[in-house]
Amino acid sequence: MTEFHCPTKIYTGANALEALRTFTARRVLVVTDSFFSKNGKALKLGRMIPNAQVEIFDKVTPDPEAALAAQGAALCRRFAPELLIALGGGSPMDCAKAIRLAYGEPLTFIAIPTTSGSGSEMTSFSILTHNAVKHPLVDPALRPDAAILDESLLRQLPSSLIADTGMDLFAHCLEALVAKNRSLCTDALAMLAAKTVLLNLEASFRGDVTVRGSIHEAASMAGIAFDNAGLGVCHALAHAIGGAFHVPHGRLCAMLLPGVIAFHTEEGVGQYAELARFCGLTAATDRLAVRSLSMTITRLQRTLLLPQNLAQAGVSKEQWQEKEEQILQAALLDPCCKTDPGTVTRQAIVEILRTVRP
Numbered sequence: 080m081t082e083f084h085c086p087t088k089i090y091t092g093a094n095a096l097e098a099l100r101t102f103t104a105r106r107v108l109v110v111t112d113s114f115f116s117k118n119g120k121a122l123k124l125g126r127m128i129p130n131a132q133v134e135i136f137d138k139v140t141p142d143p144e145a146a147l148a149a150q151g152a153a154l155c156r157r158f159a160p161e162l163l164i165a166l167g168g169g170s171p172m173d174c175a176k177a178i179r180l181a182y183g184e185p186l187t188f189i190a191i192p193t194t195s196g197s198g199s200e201m202t203s204f205s206i207l208t209h210n211a212v213k214h215p216l217v218d219p220a221l222r223p224d225a226a227i228l229d230e231s232l233l234r235q236l237p238s239s240l241i242a243d244t245g246m247d248l249f250a251h252c253l254e255a256l257v258a259k260n261r262s263l264c265t266d267a268l269a270m271l272a273a274k275t276v277l278l279n280l281e282a283s284f285r286g287d288v289t290v291r292g293s294i295h296e297a298a299s300m301a302g303i304a305f306d307n308a309g310l311g312v313c314h315a316l317a318h319a320i321g322g323a324f325h326v327p328h329g330r331l332c333a334m335l336l337p338g339v340i341a342f343h344t345e346e347g348v349g350q351y352a353e354l355a356r357f358c359g360l361t362a363a364t365d366r367l368a369v370r371s372l373s374m375t376i377t378r379l380q381r382t383l384l385l386p387q388n389l390a391q392a393g394v395s396k397e398q399w400q401e402k403e404e405q406i407l408q409a410a411l412l413d414p415c416c417k418t419d420p421g422t423v424t425r426q427a428i429v430e431i432l433r434t435v436r437p
């Protein structure tokens with residue numbers, strides 16, 4: 080039996096941010112990073128809630144620490160917000176989710192993503208860092224009540240961020256497609272989201288803002304897909320390596336994907352081949368289609384100027400050796416392994432890591 084949940088209301092398309100005017104609250108807390116507080120966007124969006132008093136929590140940094148969520152929850156106890164807005168990429172959204180959970184009082188929670196990758200606006204996941212280890216929190220209460228997908232927020236995105244987040248989004252599709260709790264509902268979302276990325280990511284990277292709205296929706300679609308189907312060993316490893324070395328999550332996922340696809344030779348071949356054909360990659364057999372998909376990922380990585388392995392991402396052999404055991408342990412304990420279609424053993428992880436380690 081599988082279940083499918085999508086309780087989050089999605090506002091999308093031009094001027095989607097106008098939806099903020101339809102909410103009511105006396106006190107609004109906006110959780111964001113310093114970029115959106117300094118440029119005034121956080122306050123401006125908070126003030127779109129009619130007659131609300133607005134407070135900003137702008138301490139979020141990449142890979143947010145669990146302690147930050149505790150600070151935000153303390154602010155909630157003083158300010159007693161009726162509406163919580165998460166504004167930013169995956170980190171502010173993950174932090175806001177943890178704040179909501181730690182605070183525990185009822186409030187309306189709106190996620191406004193400003194990058195297109197994590198899908199956090201749709202999921203019951205929040206990734207927090209503690210003692211250099213990334214811990215995924217999974218709780219249905221973490222799903223936002225509403226997500227606002229407004230492409231006007233994407234015009235100034237730096238190309239490197241487009242590359243990283245786009246490959247994270249692609250990894251969500253690939254993992255959801257083969258994960259243990261997949262269903263036709265999640266397949267449909269993952270397939271179309273993956274195709275949207277393959278067709279448009281390079282254009283977005285080169286500065287074409289017209290394709291960014293569709294990639295933004297694809298990120299949410301992939302979020303719904305993996306929230307229901309589960310993720311796998313690619314994310315378990317990306318969390319473990321990212322916690323140790325702070326390499327951006329999306330570029331870790333991208334470099335791990337070919338090794339993960341090879342690991343799923345038996346379980347994943349039919350699904351991967353179907354995706355390859357859906358994306359227009361023709362091949363005589365399923366195995367050739369999967370190879371073609373793998374090569375397409377590697378090519379895309381090069382086009383997006385992403386590192387192909389950890390050495391290129393700036394991790395030295397010595398740094399790796401010092402942290403290798405910690406990474407192996409953290410990956411094996413990561414809850415994403417539970418929904419991987421393969422048997423994730425220590426040996427399997429060592430084999431996958433062989434493709435990226437310095």
Ligand SMILES: [Zn+2]
Nearest residue numbers: 197247314328
């Ligand atoms: Zn991810």
